[in-house]
Amino acid sequence: MKLKDLSLKNGKKELPLVPLRELVVFPHMVVPFFAGRAETISAIEAAMGNDRMVFLACQRRDIDTPTEDDVFEAGSISKILQMLKLPDGTLRVLAEGMERGKVVRFLKKKEYHRVQVEPIIDAREVGKESVPLMAAARDAFRRYTKHQKKIGPEILAAVEKAEYPDKLVDLICANVQIVPEKKVEIIEKDHPNERLELLAVTLEAENEMLELQNKINSRVKQRLEKNQREYFLNEQLKQINKELGKEDDDGSGAKELRKRIEARELPSEVWEKADKELSRLARLQPMSPESGVLRTYLEWIADLPWSEASDDNHDIDLAQKILDEDHYDLKRAKERVLDFLAVRQLQGKGKGPIICFVGPPGTGKTSLGRSVARALGRKFVRISLGGIRDEAEIRGHRKTYVGALPGKIIQSMKKAQTVNPVFLLDEIDKMSSDFRGDPASALLEVLDPEQNGTFVDHYLEVPYDLSRVMFITTANSVHTIPLPLRDRMEVIEIPGYTDYEKVRIAKDFIIPKQLKENGLPSDSISFRKEALTTIIRNYTMESGVRNLEREIASIIRKTAREGLSKGVLLPRLQKPDDDTEQKEAQQKSETKAFSAIITPKSVERYLGVPRFENDLLYRNGRPGLINGLAWTELGGKLLPVEVALLPGDGKLILTGNLGDVMKESARIALSFISSCAHEFGVEPSALKEQDIHVHVPQGAIPKDGPSAGITITTAILSALTGRIVDRHIAMTGEITLTGRILAIGGLKEKSLAARRNGMTTILLPEDNRKDGGELPREVKSKIELVYVATIGDALRFLFPNA
Template sequence: MIKKSLIFKNEKKELPLVPLRELVVFPYMVTPFFAGRTATIKAIERALETDRQVFLVCQKTNSETPAEEDLHHVGTSAKILQMLKLPDGTLRVLVEGLERGTLNKIISRKDSTRVIFTPISEDRNVDSNIAALMAAARKSFKKYAGFQKKVSQDVLDAIEKAEYPDKLIDLIAANINVEVEKKIEILAVKKVSDRLETLTVIIESENNVLELQNRIQLKVQKKLEQNQKEYFLNEQIRQINKELGNDNNDPSGAKELERRIKEANPPKEVLAKAESEIKRLSRLQPMSPESGVLRTYLEWIADLPWSKKSTDNKDIDLAAKILDEDHYNMKKAKERILDFIAVRQLKESMKGPILCLVGPPGTGKTSLGRSIARALDRKFVRVSLGGVKDEAEIRGHRKTYVGALPGKVIQSMKKAGTVNPVFLLDEIDKMSSDFRGDPSSALLEVLDPQQNNTFVDHYLEIPYDLSKIMFLTTANSLHTIPYPLLDRMEIIEIPGYTDFEKERIASQFIIPRQLEENGLEWADISFQKSAILNIIRKYTMESGVRNLEREIATVIRKIARKAVSGGYSEKSEEAFKVTVTSKSLKKHLGNPRFEDDIVYKKNRKGLVYGLAWTEMGGKILPIEASLLKGTGKLILTGSLGDVMKESAQIALSFIREHFREFNLESDFHEEIDIHIHVPQGAIPKDGPSAGITMTTAMISALTEKIVRPQTAMTGEITLTGRILPIGGVKEKVLAAYRNKMTAVILPEENRKDTEELPSEVLREIDFFYADSIQNAMKILFEDNSDKD
């Protein structure tokens, strides 16, 4: 009969504190540890001077000087059995666990750190429930010991003889390899039945994991034995067939590869190389590493299209219809494709063109590539070159390297499956180079019609004909493309869209597509023209239509939610009708994100409107000139670039030379300072096209004449007074139209550029052309003497 008694009293005790890392000590457990921290060494020395007892607590963190919050709330008092001082000053301490305790308070003293703890009383009553739990714990640990193979027989005997539940728990917990948190959980539970249950659950969980690991290990072992067995059997069969002269078997797969390569109908040079490699493969053991490399190489040759081509669509009208279905405008690009189809009908063997589509982001360059493939009825493949900096990405690696593959060109040809796909090289302007080579140099051969019929990939080491491919490349800018590469491509510029073009694109393409994608094609939903223009001008700022599509999609999603909330669907008898107006946009999209350009309500001396080009389109650029008492200085503000500052200096020099033409004194500049300011000073501005605008602003301030109202201008000037042509005419004029300007002054040589402007712009704006500053001044100051 087991006595029912409590071994320990529930009284607080004080002992030196020894924090441990990744070690949990249980009662009855004898274990060594090393002590190197000063506070720990002092605590052990104090303990040795008294009753040799310390309180061991496991740390939560790896802190060198743990605070109270860095320690677990439960630990074990222990007796120091042995202490050995090592040459480096650290101590090797052997301890035996005595009793569990909960940490109450840490006391820091000069000589050591001590801890006040409350011992956890152990209930040693063994009823039928406790006896059953003890039996379950013993059974689980035996199973665990069977998996681990590291538990000694002495430990198993001690656990079998343990008559009290607390001793059984502590002996088992000290001999299982589980996480610290789980051991702390076992140490902390006070009720004996709960401790036994917690211990059994943790052991069973570990048993499940160990059982699964053993099962996997057995399967791996069995698989390895099977592979070895197959290797020896295959080798014996090969030797028997060799002695018998029997070639019916093809263990290496060489004959199958030979058949596939001949069916692909490659050129003679390729076939000769493939046959040579096939002979090598047939002589190798199937399981050898070199056999795997050769087989992969020959499979690439077999999978590539060598003679298979798609039949081109020769119907020019059908091709034009397909191109118009997918994209609005883009006349130059579409006409070039239709020209290609026409020439193909006259000459079948022509080489594929190499076109470079250049334009701002979101203008449809990549999607145009897909549309061209559809119009020609060819396969379409796309390779993104953005961020590519390794030549091997284009030409591949030598097949001797581990994991070697052909480059992106050959990989894409395998994917296309024909020798004449439409091949899009996207973002060709965003390649870079480093120590691994320059991919743009590798592309020189790919994009040269005189060389790409014998393109050699490093992996294949045989020529491959790329001349039948229609290559398309896309770029946002030509400045970063090396000239030799640029010289090999036919440049087709795709300019940013005007507001009117965006409105038509939205009406004809974006809105129908978004209605279909958001499940509202059955509903009667319409956008007013003014609403679309408001989205373009006040909620987006871009040359393309990507953000425009996002904003329209947002509006349509809001409408979709309204339809669902109202119980409408495709099967509803009542029609669901919504008209999006300018007033309703704020409800769908919130406040406008972009404001109109700065245009002053009142005209005054020294105020002139220029026109600027940005990547997001054209802008009105007001320029202000003011005269101050001074010494002839020219003050320029508004975050201007060097070129713009030079234009202002040229303008002043021209006025000083031609002072008589403007009724000025020869020394007009000596007692005044001229201050020129371009508003929105946080935005950097540069370029020569503001020359005429700055000249006009100075003359207006000096002569006290007001410039012709609602007039904008642009043009580069020279010291002799000539006005030179500028770029971005279309975008600049549209900015003038958007800001309700009625007249625009352009250089004479830009007269031809106005022919491409929308008819509504030509109706509303009067265009004046000038080849000199004098001619421009006659237009700008005509009948505008001193009116304020």
């Protein structure tokens, strides 16, 4: 028996495969298509030489050489009605779908694919559940034909006369435009009710989309008709005004804008651009979209300051007084502002400086910018750059875009209304970049004194002079600022405040401010110095004073509430027309009996249990225990290092959540001690027969950096020799393999930590001697600073009798 006869007997058919692009053929459907691929032409010619039967299946992807995985399994067993060879070698084919089928097996021939297909038999019975589903499908198709006018009445009639569900589904699917994947899903389902339900749902979704599309098209058409109607009416109105002698009416607003722009002293290049745009605006219809774009653009030109400048305060003493009123210390930043004032008095004109204040949060960088503007007698504008990631935020958008605006620089200049404001760019280190551009690169032109005289905003399209602006930027760290941008700025470090400075700031600035904000007289509540020190050390952990102000405000509020509850403070009953002096007199008389003194005990009563503990201190010294010093973002910290010797084979054990750099410092220390063991009186066998365990307490806190090198070296030597180092000595410095002590950073913060924890001596690298003059007065007066160039110098000081 032949293979072909066997397949027919099993109900399966072996047919040539014709893959189609974006086309799904259903039974009762006559469809023309072109065949140009060699495999497809061979398959059609093979079918024409036999019984004209082929299997038409849709491709999953639009590719020229589809494989088995690129063709849907469900398709249509079809008969070729007509084939016509064209001059270019392609075929024009007319085929009719006979019945549905599903591929069981792919059979590869040399010239084309053959497939073994199992027919899907239609169920001709109409069940009870099928009747309402057929009615729903017909109703959805009727509404679909109202949106698609190409479907003729004969097709609608054939759908109405369909006797059974499968025929109804096939007729409808053959005449609707839905995605091929959905058609394949409908063709491969066996149960007629499932096919009807899926078709009805698909048609309903298609009808909703078509209705929405028709509504949108209708609105667009109405809008176009409205614009045409307005155009004709405006033309008629022009002719009527001409006949009535009212030809000078300014419907577009061009004449008014011209007067406003002429009143400004515009540079010649800007005036040429504005004059050109004004002429265009006068020729346009007032209601046209382009007229609105031009009018907004010209209003920006008219509103910007082009030559208006505020008069600088030339009184240096007055400026010094204003700066000191607003901020304590910050000597270097204040001197830079006063230097600028002095140069302006001598020169008259000059480029504005680009200053960057860098320091921890809460140290007064932003408020210092406002104070600088007050001292100079200039307007103050501020832009927060934190989180900005779009270059258009700086340079603006092209005015052709809908809703376009200038960038933040030009917007702020309009707000200032002078060409020489103090311009604060806050949090310049918090910018980021993405596919929309890099705002930091856009700032290169703004913050370059050689370029910002001709700054071009994308919206204005004309140069704008920023050279007279005094730019001040703020940052918490310079490491995240791109190097080209950092190079354009004069960086002024604003370090964290010492405890002494915080107490002065609290007394002179924070407490008077909070008393005023909370409605209390300036002499009603006083803080003892010990109370302020308690707040600083036990309730705040910061380099600035932001949290300190928050805690002081909390104490003042609670004290005011106590005064009200005890009847000592009386509520103020103010009238809207009260005179200010009367208000102050009334307040003073109502609160004259109230006073409170804040002590350390009352601090704990108001603020609760202390939130922060002092640094870890050891009461008694022992071998292997040395006090180091560390720098953190919240200030300096005492960092004790412990070393223990264990029986072993010379391993170095490091614990305490140490970073890679600190681990390297420990290995360098051990290598240096091993190389110079005889000089230090250490037997080589002691290093080989013992494990050395180095531990830095408070293991939950990550620690890193090279400045603990001298501390670790001294601790290991102390443990190996049994000598004890005075517990009131602290040290910091990086060590090399040759025993040199290198410079470290954060000297001010570290020395303050030593002072706070009762240290009397600090060992520092010789290279840091130049920084010693900048240390706070309370450090230099209470602590002995010992500078060492090598580890040998340090050991001679620490172990004088060895």
